[in-house]
Amino acid sequence: MKNNHISNLRKWAMLVAAMILQISCQQDDSFSPAADSAIINLSVSAANSGTTMDNDDTASAIKSLCILQFNADGNSFGTLRHVGMGMETAPNSGKYSATLLQSVDNNDKYKLVILANFPDGDYGIFYRMGGKSYAEVQQACLSAELSGESNVLEFTAAQPFPMFGIAKDGAPQIITETMNLGTVSLVRAVARVDIGIGTKNADNNTWNKGGVPFAMTQVQIWKDGKQYAYMPVENNFSSSAGALAINSPSPVGGTETKIYGSAYITGTTYCSEKIYLPEADLLWGDVYDDNHSSRLAIIVGGKYNSSDAETFYRVDFNYDEGSKAKMDILRNHVYRFTIKSVKDAGYATAELAYNSKPKGLDFSAEIEPWVSNEPTSVPSIQGYYLTYEGFNGENVRWTYGNLSTQKIPKKKSYWGTNVYLPFNYNNFYKEGNSIYAPDMPGGQNGRLYTTVEETLNYEGTFPNLMVSGDDIVDESGNDKVQWKTGTTLTAFDLCRDLEENGYDDWRLPRLSELAFIYVNQESLKALRGFTPLSGTYWCGSEFQEGTSDEQRKKSESAWAVDFTGATTAGYASHHKKAETLKIRCVRQQQDNPSLKKK
The missing domain is CATH 2.60.40.2630 (Immunoglobulin-like)
Known part of the structure; x- marks a missing residue:
C-alpha cells in the first residue's frame, strides 16, 4: 500500500509538471530554471532606430518589457505558451534577459512577441491567456476606451508609448538553454x-x-x-533585416x-x-x-x-x-x-x-x-526666433504702464520729422548720439526718449529677431550688471562680445525689441532649451533727462523692461546707468553681408 501511495504521488507530480509545461503563463520567479527553461538575452531599440533607448524621453523610453512565447504553427503564430518578464541586465542599457520555456527538440519552435510599456507595467492579463491564439490575445489587450471631447490621448514620462516588436523577423525559433536574440526593433502603438x-x-x-x-x-x-x-x-505587419513594418491599420x-x-x-x-x-x-x-x-x-x-x-x-x-x-x-x-x-x-x-x-x-x-532619432522640437543651431506678426511673434500690443497700451511698430529704416536720417539697428554703440551729434558713420542710432510713446514713434522692433537662449553674465559670473561703468559701456560690450549659435553680431535690444520679446515670451518659453526671462532687463534706448543740448547728447539713465514684477510685469521704466540689471541679447535674423557670421 505504501509503495502504491508513493507511486500515485509521483504520477500526480508528473501530471502537475506536465500541466505547468503545457500552459506556464505565470511570473518567472514562480518556478526555478531547470531543464525545461531557458535564459535568453536581447537588446531593444525604440521605433526602428537601431539604437538602444531607455530614458525619460516619452517617445522612446522603455519602462517595462515582457516576451510572449507563442507555440509556432508552421510559420504562423500558434497559441500562447508562456510569458517571460524582461529584466534589465544593466541600468539604462536597453539590454534585457528573460526566462522562457526551452524547446524539447528541433521540431519544438516558438515565435516571440515583445511588448514594452504596458500600462502600469501590469502584464497580468497575459498570464490568464495560456493556450489562446494570437488573434485572441490581440483582441483581449486593447487599450482602455477613451470618451469625452476633452479626453485626448496623452503619454508621459511615467507612462510612455506602448511598443510592440517581434524577435528574429518573426521566424520560428528553437529556444536553447542560453541564447541571444540580438536587437529587437520596437514600434509605437499609435x-x-x-x-x-x-x-x-x-x-x-x-x-x-x-x-x-x-x-x-x-x-x-x-x-x-x-x-x-x-x-x-x-x-498587418512584416519584418525584414530587423526592421518591423506596419502594412495595414488594425x-x-x-x-x-x-x-x-x-x-x-x-x-x-x-x-x-x-x-x-x-x-x-x-x-x-x-x-x-x-x-x-x-x-x-x-x-x-x-x-x-x-x-x-x-x-x-x-x-x-x-x-x-x-x-x-x-x-x-x-x-x-x-x-x-x-x-x-x-x-x-x-x-x-x-x-x-x-x-x-x-x-x-x-x-x-x-x-x-516615426523613428526615435528624428529631429525634435529642440531648436537647431539657428536659435530662437520672433517674426513680427508671424512665427512666435504674433503679439504686438504692449501694455507698458498702468492701462497704457500701444502697438509695437516694425523696424524703421529712417527716423526724424523734417529730415529722414538712416537708422542703423546694429551700429548704435556711441552713447548719446542723436541729431545733435550726427557723426556716426553708416547711420544714426536714433535719439534720447522722454516717453515710451516717443520711443515707439521713432523706432520699432526688427521684424525677424533672434534672441539669445539665456541671460548674459559678466566675467565674475554676475547676471546683473551696470549699463555703464565709468566710461565703459558695460551692457553693450557684453552683447558685442557674445558668440552663440555660430554668430558674433549680437547686440543689446532696443526698447521696442525688448517689449516685443516680453509680449511673446510664452512662445519662447515653449521652445526647449530657452531660459525664460525673469527680472528687469536693460535695453539700448536711452532716457532723455533734460532739454539742454548737453543733456540731449548724454544721459545718466536708460530704459528697461520688468518681466516678472508682481505689479509691474511688462512695464517700461528708466533707471540710472550705474544700477545693475539683467541683459538678454538679440541679433537680426536675416543675414547682413556687412556683418560677420561665423
Missing part, C-alpha cells in the same frame, strides 16, 4: 499628427507662419478611435471627437508632438463623397485675417487639397500637414466644416516612419 501654418522648418516639428493671415486656435479630430491596439493584427472600433485647444498650439502657428491617433482605415473614395461624413478628418479652427470670429476648415488625410493620393492611419508613423495659404473664412462651426466640402485653404502633407 501614430502622430503634426500640423502647422506657413513653412515647415528644417527641424520638421516647427513652422514659420510668414504672411499667412491665419491664427490657429484649435485642432479637432473627428471620428478618432476611442481605443488603440497594443498588438497589431497578425497579418482598427478597434468606436470613435470620438477629440479637441486640442490653445494649450497644445505654439504661438497660434503649429501643433506638434501633441496629437496621437489610433490606427484607422479611412474608407477612401473621393475627398467629398458618400463616406465624407463617416471618415476620420482634421478640423482646424482659427481666426482669419485678424477677424474676431473663429472659423473652421476641414483637412483630409490626402497629400494635398484635391489630391488623389490618400492615406490611412498606421501606427508608428508621423503625418505632417502644412497649411500653405488661407484664402477666405471657412465655416462657422466645426460640425459644418466636417459635413461640408472642404474650402478656403491649401495644404500639403507628408508621411514618414
Whole structure:
C-alpha cells in the first residue's frame, strides 16, 4: 500500500509538471530554471532606430518589457505558451534577459512577441491567456476606451508609448538553454499628427507662419478611435533585416471627437508632438463623397485675417487639397500637414466644416516612419526666433504702464520729422548720439526718449529677431550688471562680445525689441532649451533727462523692461546707468553681408 501511495504521488507530480509545461503563463520567479527553461538575452531599440533607448524621453523610453512565447504553427503564430518578464541586465542599457520555456527538440519552435510599456507595467492579463491564439490575445489587450471631447490621448514620462516588436523577423525559433536574440526593433502603438501654418522648418516639428493671415486656435479630430491596439493584427505587419513594418491599420472600433485647444498650439502657428491617433482605415473614395461624413478628418479652427470670429476648415488625410493620393492611419508613423495659404473664412462651426466640402485653404502633407532619432522640437543651431506678426511673434500690443497700451511698430529704416536720417539697428554703440551729434558713420542710432510713446514713434522692433537662449553674465559670473561703468559701456560690450549659435553680431535690444520679446515670451518659453526671462532687463534706448543740448547728447539713465514684477510685469521704466540689471541679447535674423557670421 505504501509503495502504491508513493507511486500515485509521483504520477500526480508528473501530471502537475506536465500541466505547468503545457500552459506556464505565470511570473518567472514562480518556478526555478531547470531543464525545461531557458535564459535568453536581447537588446531593444525604440521605433526602428537601431539604437538602444531607455530614458525619460516619452517617445522612446522603455519602462517595462515582457516576451510572449507563442507555440509556432508552421510559420504562423500558434497559441500562447508562456510569458517571460524582461529584466534589465544593466541600468539604462536597453539590454534585457528573460526566462522562457526551452524547446524539447528541433521540431519544438516558438515565435516571440515583445511588448514594452504596458500600462502600469501590469502584464497580468497575459498570464490568464495560456493556450489562446494570437488573434485572441490581440483582441483581449486593447487599450482602455477613451470618451469625452476633452479626453485626448496623452503619454508621459511615467507612462510612455506602448511598443510592440517581434524577435528574429518573426521566424520560428528553437529556444536553447542560453541564447541571444540580438536587437529587437520596437514600434509605437499609435501614430502622430503634426500640423502647422506657413513653412515647415528644417527641424520638421516647427513652422514659420510668414504672411499667412491665419491664427490657429484649435485642432479637432473627428471620428478618432476611442481605443488603440497594443498588438497589431497578425497579418498587418512584416519584418525584414530587423526592421518591423506596419502594412495595414488594425482598427478597434468606436470613435470620438477629440479637441486640442490653445494649450497644445505654439504661438497660434503649429501643433506638434501633441496629437496621437489610433490606427484607422479611412474608407477612401473621393475627398467629398458618400463616406465624407463617416471618415476620420482634421478640423482646424482659427481666426482669419485678424477677424474676431473663429472659423473652421476641414483637412483630409490626402497629400494635398484635391489630391488623389490618400492615406490611412498606421501606427508608428508621423503625418505632417502644412497649411500653405488661407484664402477666405471657412465655416462657422466645426460640425459644418466636417459635413461640408472642404474650402478656403491649401495644404500639403507628408508621411514618414516615426523613428526615435528624428529631429525634435529642440531648436537647431539657428536659435530662437520672433517674426513680427508671424512665427512666435504674433503679439504686438504692449501694455507698458498702468492701462497704457500701444502697438509695437516694425523696424524703421529712417527716423526724424523734417529730415529722414538712416537708422542703423546694429551700429548704435556711441552713447548719446542723436541729431545733435550726427557723426556716426553708416547711420544714426536714433535719439534720447522722454516717453515710451516717443520711443515707439521713432523706432520699432526688427521684424525677424533672434534672441539669445539665456541671460548674459559678466566675467565674475554676475547676471546683473551696470549699463555703464565709468566710461565703459558695460551692457553693450557684453552683447558685442557674445558668440552663440555660430554668430558674433549680437547686440543689446532696443526698447521696442525688448517689449516685443516680453509680449511673446510664452512662445519662447515653449521652445526647449530657452531660459525664460525673469527680472528687469536693460535695453539700448536711452532716457532723455533734460532739454539742454548737453543733456540731449548724454544721459545718466536708460530704459528697461520688468518681466516678472508682481505689479509691474511688462512695464517700461528708466533707471540710472550705474544700477545693475539683467541683459538678454538679440541679433537680426536675416543675414547682413556687412556683418560677420561665423
